Amino acid sequence: MIAYLPPPSASAYSLIEELREPMGLPGIHRVAMDDLEIEQALLAKLGARGWGRIHHFRNHYNQPWGERRGEPLSPRALDLLARFVTAATFPTGSQPSVFLTDHGTLELCWEDATGAARQVEFKADGIDYFIEATGEEASVGSDRLGDIVGKLACT
Amino acid sequence: MPVGADENIVRAICSDKWDGQRLAPSLFVGAGTSVSRLALTSLDDHWDLFRQYVQKPPERMLEMLGEINVGELHAIGLAHTPSIELTVEPRPEDWNPAHAEIPQRISRGLANKILPALKRHRPPQASC
Numbered sequence: 001m002i003a004y005l006p007p008p009s010a011s012a013y014s015l016i017e018e019l020r021e022p023m024g025l026p027g028i029h030r031v032a033m034d035d036l037e038i039e040q041a042l043l044a045k046l047g048a049r050g051w052g053r054i055h056h057f058r059n060h061y062n063q064p065w066g067e068r069r070g071e072p073l074s075p076r077a078l079d080l081l082a083r084f085v086t087a088a089t090f091p092t093g094s095q096p097s098v099f100l101t102d103h104g105t106l107e108l109c110w111e112d113a114t115g116a117a118r119q120v121e122f123k124a125d126g127i128d129y130f131i132e133a134t135g136e137e138a139s140v141g142s143d144r145l146g147d148i149v150g151k152l153a154c155t
Numbered sequence: 156m157p158v159g160a161d162e163n164i165v166r167a168i169c170s171d172k173w174d175g176q177r178l179a180p181s182l183f184v185g186a187g188t189s190v191s192r193l194a195l196t197s198l199d200d201h202w203d204l205f206r207q208y209v210q211k212p213p214e215r216m217l218e219m220l221g222e223i224n225v226g227e228l229h230a231i232g233l234a235h236t237p238s239i240e241l242t243v244e245p246r247p248e249d250w251n252p253a254h255a256e257i258p259q260r261i262s263r264g265l266a267n268k269i270l271p272a273l274k275r276h277r278p279p280q281a282s283c
């Protein structure tokens with residue numbers, strides 16, 4: 001003989017108020033996914049090596065470093081690099097290199113489809129770039145990030 | 156008095172400027188690039204000296220020494236557009252009497268021409 005239990009009533013399992021979905025409560029917001037999306041973009045486009053180096057610079061170069069007392073990694077420079085990489089498209093099969101400069105800024109270096117160097121340095125207050133194929137080298141404000149993506153990394 | 160054109164200099168290349176694939180142009184971009192003179196301190200002694208003083212924090216590893224002749228460096232500067240007269244000036248420091256500097260401001264484009272001219276020295280193998 002098979003016995004059937006009656007279906008649970010709607011109120012059999014209910015979360016206490018503190019654990020309920022906060023969507024409808026004023027003043028409570030979901031955690032933004034931006035950080036996760038940025039991490040995924042960095043990993044996908046820079047590879048494990050580039051992604052790991054950024055974390056290395058962030059975690060181990062946060063005090064004056066080296067024989068010339070290099071500056072710690074600039075959070076603004078890191079933010080600019082992350083936004084650039086998220087929007088950029090690099091040639092297939094090419095992963096840029098990431099370097100920390102003595103001034104706490106970040107350099108991103110790769111080659112275009114012809115093998116010529118393209119380089120961007122992200123600073124706290126702006127961006128330097130270099131296009132070997134044309135010899136163009138300039139500095140622009142961080143508000144021109146979108147233009148720099150279009151100019152250098154939109155293949 | 157500038158270092159003579161017949162001398163060779165080395166630049167310490169640590170893990171923040173070398174990722175196993177490319178060299179960072181910032182090794183030479185800007186003014187006051189730090190170098191060291193092989194005429195005063197041998198290559199082997201430079202390894203010992205740099206290991207002691209540049210590997211800070213300990214996670215920063217000395218990966219290579221980049222060597223270039225002073226005359227060749229000068230010629231690269233003159234051949235670049237716009238041309239620039241690169242010199243190497245002695246700047247001895249307590250920890251390194253062979254320390255010197257390239258005082259001129261080096262552009263990114265010029266740094267990209269200096270990097271391929273470097274003779275790369277890997278760390279000497281430890282003897283058994």
